[in-house]
Amino acid sequence: MxxxxxxxxxPYSNGGDxxxxxxxVRVLKxxxxxxxxxxxLDNDAxxxxxxxxxxxxxxxGGGGAQYAEAYVRTSFFYQHIDEIATTxxxxxxxxxxxxxxxxTLYEYPYSDEMIAYFNKVVERGGQLASRDWTVDxxxxxxxxxxxxxxGCPAWxxxxxxxxxxxxAVFQGGFADRKVKTIAVSxxxxxxxxxxxxxxxxQIEDLIIFLQGRFPEAKVLLTFNDGYITKYSKNYNLTxxxxxxxxxxxxxxxxxxxxxxxxxxxxxxHVGFRVHTHIYCxxxxxxxxxxxxxxxxxxxxxxxxxxxxxxxxxxxKPDEFVxxxxxxxxxxxxxxxxxxxxxxxxxxVFRMIRKCYQTGMKTWLENILK
Numbered sequence: 001m002x003x004x005x006x007x008x009x010x011p012y013s014n015g016g017d018x019x020x021x022x023x024x025v026r027v028l029k030x031x032x033x034x035x036x037x038x039x040x041l042d043n044d045a046x047x048x049x050x051x052x053x054x055x056x057x058x059x060x061g062g063g064g065a066q067y068a069e070a071y072v073r074t075s076f077f078y079q080h081i082d083e084i085a086t087t088x089x090x091x092x093x094x095x096x097x098x099x100x101x102x103x104t105l106y107e108y109p110y111s112d113e114m115i116a117y118f119n120k121v122v123e124r125g126g127q128l129a130s131r132d133w134t135v136d137x138x139x140x141x142x143x144x145x146x147x148x149x150x151g152c153p154a155w156x157x158x159x160x161x162x163x164x165x166x167x168a169v170f171q172g173g174f175a176d177r178k179v180k181t182i183a184v185s186x187x188x189x190x191x192x193x194x195x196x197x198x199x200x201x202q203i204e205d206l207i208i209f210l211q212g213r214f215p216e217a218k219v220l221l222t223f224n225d226g227y228i229t230k231y232s233k234n235y236n237l238t239x240x241x242x243x244x245x246x247x248x249x250x251x252x253x254x255x256x257x258x259x260x261x262x263x264x265x266x267x268x269h270v271g272f273r274v275h276t277h278i279y280c281x282x283x284x285x286x287x288x289x290x291x292x293x294x295x296x297x298x299x300x301x302x303x304x305x306x307x308x309x310x311x312x313x314x315x316k317p318d319e320f321v322x323x324x325x326x327x328x329x330x331x332x333x334x335x336x337x338x339x340x341x342x343x344x345x346x347x348v349f350r351m352i353r354k355c356y357q358t359g360m361k362t363w364l365e366n367i368l369k
Contacts, residue, residue, distance in 0.1 A: 049084065096293065118144045150359035151355040151359060155352045174338060183220045206271075207248060222263075226254035260276075266280070267286070269287040272289075281352070303348050304348070308323075310322065312324060
């Protein structure tokens with residue numbers, strides 16, 4: 001009888017969430033070509049328990065589904081864990097946090113109920129896969145058992161993963177590129193209206209800096225959540241208007257993984273969005289991620305990329321203070337990349353490939369074990 005795998009998610013508009021699910025579908029279909037892989041991205045799904053128990057495995061996670069405890073607690077799987085007989089496999093588990101300081105890593109405020117839920121998932125034959133070493137550290141330190149660091153599913157561009165190590169695509173780096181097109185991704189964390197002016201000023205300064213550094217290059221400004229969002233509508237529309245007045249082309253990446261192909265033509269990405277960064281490095285496009293919180297920190301730490309923050313050091317988590325040295329740090333780093341090859345993106349991709357071999361494949365093998 002054909003095995004059945006359900007992928008269940010709760011993405012909203014963020015294009016990065018759709019990229020995660022697009023790539024996990026491809027990865028699962030490659031791992032289990034004889035199985036039925038079904039995708040359900042209905043945010044309001046109320047599954048029938050009997051129907052769920054007909055599947056051989058349930059895959060969930062990615063996006064907001066398990067970043068914050070509130071998301072997990074409102075999920076159907078948390079609320080009905082004792083009724084679901086099918087194993088549940090979390091992928092790309094991430095979380096919210098201010099930074100990568102020890103207080104965040106070793107004092108993360110998971111509740112006892114949340115830890116008990118994750119452990120119950122594992123005890124019943126399911127899995128919890130973290131998306132970077134920082135999250136992995138927090139989960140293990142919190143008492144969660146059986147964690148696997150399998151990386152972010154969006155890392156896994158199968159077209160490149162299947163290429164041999166000596167393929168020309170893995171050679172060279174930023175030093176050999178003539179920069180004709182630059183992608184800049186806008187801030188992701190713009191819920192606090194009091195921070196809008198500070199963040200607008202920061203990204204405007206960033207774009208002006210890049211236009212001065214690469215005067216002949218076209219600049220694309222990407223919006224992962226689209227232009228009209230619940231928290232960022234005024235911020236996004238003001239930024240879009242400013243950008244277009246300054247010769248920048250705005251690109252909406254929301255709601256569809258296919259939209260990320262707009263980035264295939266860029267020579268470098270510099271910006272704040274984790275999955276714009278992930279898409280680029282997974283396609284061997286140089287990318288510099290400016291960290292807004294622990295999600296960016298964890299991604300750079302895991303892939304051994306430089307830490308550059310949007311916020312000033314020692315600033316309070318609930319009060320955004322812009323990093324006053326951001327463009328100075330980028331200027332030095334870009335010069336180091338150009339003259340001495342400081343970052344080899346072939347090496348970055350090889351780390352992604354290693355994680356696929358050592359973490360993701362283990363997670364995949366256990367799904368229908």
